[in-house]
Amino acid sequence: xxxxxxxxxxxxxxxxxxxxxxxxxxxxxRQPSMxxxxxxxxxxxxxxxxVVGGRSYLPYxxxxxxxxxxxxxxLFLGADATMYRIQYKFQDFCVASPVSAxxxxxxxxxxxxxxxxPSLAVIFGLYAYLGLINWNFPLVILVMAFTWVLAxxxxxFLSTFILQSxxxxxxxxxxxxxxxVLPPVFYPIDIIPQKIRFLAYFVxxxxxxxxxxxxxxxxxxxxxxxxxxxxxxxxYTLFFLVLxxxxxxxxxx
Numbered sequence: 001x002x003x004x005x006x007x008x009x010x011x012x013x014x015x016x017x018x019x020x021x022x023x024x025x026x027x028x029x030r031q032p033s034m035x036x037x038x039x040x041x042x043x044x045x046x047x048x049x050x051v052v053g054g055r056s057y058l059p060y061x062x063x064x065x066x067x068x069x070x071x072x073x074x075l076f077l078g079a080d081a082t083m084y085r086i087q088y089k090f091q092d093f094c095v096a097s098p099v100s101a102x103x104x105x106x107x108x109x110x111x112x113x114x115x116x117x118p119s120l121a122v123i124f125g126l127y128a129y130l131g132l133i134n135w136n137f138p139l140v141i142l143v144m145a146f147t148w149v150l151a152x153x154x155x156x157f158l159s160t161f162i163l164q165s166x167x168x169x170x171x172x173x174x175x176x177x178x179x180x181v182l183p184p185v186f187y188p189i190d191i192i193p194q195k196i197r198f199l200a201y202f203v204x205x206x207x208x209x210x211x212x213x214x215x216x217x218x219x220x221x222x223x224x225x226x227x228x229x230x231x232x233x234x235x236y237t238l239f240f241l242v243l244x245x246x247x248x249x250x251x252x253x
Contacts, residue, residue: 019107025114042068049064061186064180073151074147074149075176075179077155078157079172081156109152143208149237161249183205207236208233
């Protein structure tokens with residue numbers, strides 16, 4: 001029994017690594033410009049905040065760029081998965097094989113990390129330059145991991161319902177904008193007027209920003225707010241994972 005389990009896990013691991021290589025590393029080798037494309041918008045916001053507000057606004061821009069890069073990586077998985085399903089019929093091939101939807105999603109999501117890895121390296125350098133790396137930083141890494149899983153699950157779920165590959169990028173870009181530009185991701189939530197602030201709490205990326213800002217000492221939030229944001233982060237992640245694993249249309253009609 002133990003040998004069968006080990007063999008099964010080994011096969012799944014090889015499958016995930018293969019998908020991540022062909023959907024990420026190989027693409028970057030052939031088209032290095034994809035690295036620049038994946039981080040243009042987040043770093044543009046960082047530059048804009050620095051020009052407008054100076055060094056004092058730069059930490060908020062770096063936090064926002066962190067969330068934006070990871071959310072974009074997860075959601076652009078949806079655009080790639082849509083292309084693989086519709087144009088290349090690759091998903092149909094996987095459905096007919098022992099590959100599960102979870103293995104497929106995980107492999108593609110790891111492939112997307114390849115595109116943003118250089119950008120994340122720059123982000124970590126900015127954290128160090130700004131003196132934001134403290135004893136809470138491992139928790140920041142944990143929040144980043146949650147962000148990647150949440151966005152990847154949402155991107156994969158959306159990809160199985162998009163009917164045309166040419167509309168996939170438009171849809172994922174719109175969702176990325178709704179999650180990273182409008183909510184308080186690049187700025188503190190206190191800037192939003194009190195009357196409409198409650199709307200921001202329905203957006204998962206709001207809680208990501210609150211947690212990281214608190215961990216790095218940029219904003220002081222109540223313990224109740226921190227507990228609420230952690231609960232919301234876990235709940236949203238589990239919700240999107242359930243959608244991706246149980247409700248995504250793995251076998252197309």
